[in-house]
Amino acid sequence: MDVKERIKELTEILTKYDYHYHVLDEPLVDDATYDSLLAELKKLEKENPGLVLAHSPTKRVGGKVLAGFKAVQHGTPMLSLGNAFNSSDLEDFAIRAKKKTSQPLTYVAELKIDGLAVTLTYENGMLVRGATRGDGQTGEDITENLKKIKSIPLKLTQPVNIEVRGEVYMPKLAFDKLNEQRKQEEKPQFANPRNAAAGTLRQLDTSIVAKRNLSIFFYSIANSDEFGSTHSENLSALKELGFRVNPNYKKLSSIEEVYAYCNDWQQKRENLPYEIDGVVIKIDSLSIQRELGYTAKSPRWAIAYKFPAQRSFSKLLDVTFTVGRTGAITPTAILEPVQLAGSTVSRASLHNEDYIEQKDIRIGDTVVVQKAGDIIPEIVEVIKEKRSGNEQKVKMPKTCPACEKEAVRLPKEAALRCINPKCDAQIKERIIHFASRGAMDIEGLGPAVVNQLHQSNLINDVADLYTIDIGDLTKLERFGEKSAQNLVEAVENSKKQPLSRLLFGLGIRFVGQKAARLIAEHFQNLDKIVESNHEQLEEIPEIGEKIAVSVNDFFSQKQALELVDRLKKIGVNTKQPKTEVVQSELSGKNVVLTGSLNQLSRKEAKEKIQQLGGTVTGSVSKKTDIIIAGENAGSKLEKGKELGVKIESENYLVKIINS
Incomplete structure (x- = not known):
């Protein structure tokens, strides 16, 4: 057998052994045999670097130092789940779902692993990218670190294109071992396994990740329709493709059975070799999932039952x-x-x-x-009952503990x-928030640096950040030429951030990342937001009165207007990139979606219609031009017929998209 064939054979054999050991928990050989084969493969690859295969198990050992993590835009958003804390919450979840569908409901209950959510993309069965959840819309590319987790397949059993979601965690034994080691080395210990897993995945030295014995359970497929008609079928497909799926999931026919499952695992959670903090419940049918759709923050077809604290x-x-x-x-x-x-x-x-x-x-x-x-x-x-009489009542301060x-x-x-408004503590907190990852993402500008710059009278508001030069920084402690240059460049690069990040970074009460993005995408220009009234803001779907009033109040302040003016003069971007609109027969039309779509998710359909120049509305009226009717369309379709609205199928929409 020539060297090329031997390298291929060893790669396949060791990949098989890894799968059985780390995914199936069924070792096929002893450690000595495995180590001997791995050593042979390393030797052959070192002598013949041009013959190393992309999915070689040697890529999981050793490591390299990464320059940093790039941002990754998720093709399908990674939304958070609503929470349930008792049987009534679960019953309410089921009732809400039943009101929106006439189809019978079955559920899949899965253990909620206490780890870090990630998404992995495979092309032709090969791992090409892995990313963190981030803010749900944008994460960080941590592909090289994920490759070091042995329960993540580098090559699937079939050459499919697939995006999968999973939860990376640190087993309890690995956590205890890591903290014991850090204790001996007189290093700070991790507070819990979840923090340890999150900290490990953000290491720039991939060899550290390889040593820390992280693991993963996969729980969903982003392009789910291609692999089955139910969530439980998707889980089976994941297992067939070589992914590690938690074996304790269960298909259940009633919400009472779901609650019993939750109670059972609440009692048994301490016996697991990993931490869980609840149970995730999903409606099994993917067509019903599409029918139920999403709220601004979470899917209507899934909920997380949280164990009592x-x-x-x-x-x-x-x-x-x-x-x-x-x-x-x-x-x-x-x-x-x-x-x-x-x-x-x-x-x-x-x-x-x-x-x-x-x-x-x-x-x-x-x-x-x-x-x-x-x-x-x-x-x-x-x-x-344990009071001695010496306890003291808590006295609330009469003055601010920071500025007095x-x-x-x-x-x-x-x-x-x-x-x-000139309170030092507020100023520093506002600047820290402005520089945070979800806002302007100014790397290197953490709390300690902000405190140092403020104490040195270099910054008193966020606009001052853009006036600092390298000479200012090198005069300070712990700032060399290189670190000063890096910070100045990071601040300068933040000027290019979209308006949504600037709006969030300004720290307006009640305006989180999602609200900031919705407002920015609607107005697309900061001046228009400043000039808007709360009625105009409330016209934006998912923006309520509390947020609208808060935005108006903020921009009615002289200090806020002066800050905005300074930021504009400095060159900070105040516009939101406009989604490119293609001229089509939907341009200028009001479109209503109803029923279950089979080829597109509801969100994809809405985005495509908007890109084609149409406007998607939630209700049928005389102003509605077209209704796209999927399966089991209900009252909206009937009302459309009564009003004489043009009715089209999903195929009509797909045809326009592909034309």
Whole structure:
């Protein structure tokens, strides 16, 4: 056998052994045999580098240092799920679904792995890209790091084009081993397996990822219609293609069975070799999923049942106060450290004055601490029987803890607030938010650097960032020529960010990333947003009164207008790229989608119609020009017929798209 054939044979044999060991948990050979074959393959590849195959198992060992992570736009958004916390929430989920479809419902329940969501793209069965979830629309390219996870196939069993979603996690044993090693090396320990997994995937040295024994479970296919008509069929397809699917999923015929499944795994979760924080429930039929569609944030056909928060006892040692970017003064409990849901907790939010008074929380109290949704620590109860009489009531500050100006409680608000616009704490928090990854994404401008620049009087608002030069930075501690140049370049590059990121970065109350994108895409120019009234803002789908009023209030302030003017003069982009519109027979037409589409998702259909110059509306009226009717179209179709609206099939739309 020549060298080329031997390399191919060894690659296939070791790939098979990896699959059985890391995916099926069924080792076919002992470690010595595997290591011997791997050593032979390494030797042959070193001597014949031109013969190395793309899916060689040697690519999972060793590593290289990456320059950084590039942004990746998700073809299909990675949405978050709505939450259920009890049987009533699950019943409400089922009732809402049944109101929107006449088809019988069956469900698939899956364990909710406490890890990091990723998406992987395969072309002709070969892994070409892997990315983090990010903000759901845009993630980071971490392909090289994902290749180091042995339970991720580099080559599938079939040469298909597929995009799959999975949850990367660190097994409990691997987590304990890693923290023990870090303890011996006198390095900070990770708080929990999820943080360890997330930190590992963002390592620029891929050899670190290879050593940390991460694993993955795959749970969905983005282009799902091509692999079955149900979610459970998709899970079977994933297994056949060589993906590792959690074996504990179950197809269920009623919401009562779903609740029983959730209760069962709540009791058994501690026996698993990995952390879970709940159960994900999905309606099995893909056609019903399309029929139900999505809200602004999550699918209507899926929900996450969150296990009751784990609780523990601690002692309240003190209360401190911090000031956020909007001036809200938040009390924080300082606790005796306690282990809770896999991490050490020593601080907990006390929310506001009303929360403290309602629970009668006092310094020195023995308290019950829980993690809300297994994430945010909070005090839920005071054990008053353990009071000694020496406990002290929490005194809310009369002045801002940062600037010492008067602290006030505005009408209809629970939060105590500093209303001094020149408060140092607010200024720094606003700048930190402006530079954050979801906003202007200025790499290297973290809290410590912002604090240093502010203390040196180099920045007092976000516009000042664009006036800093390399000479300013090299005068500061820990800033060399190279690091100063990198920061100045990062700030300069942020000028090109789209309007949606700038709008989010300005820190307008209630305006998150999604709302900022919707507003920016609607107006496409910052001046138009500034000039708009709240009625015009409310015309944007998914933008409600609270957001609209907040945007108007923000841009009615002289200080905000002056800041916008400075940013424009500096050269910061204030426009949103316009989606290219193609002239077609849909141009200028009002289109209504109804029923189940088989060739396009509802979101894809809407985007395509908009690109073709049409406007998609949610209801049928005299202004409706065309109804695209899929399977099981209901009242909208009937109303359209009554009004004499033109009725077309999905094939009509597909034909226009492909023409």
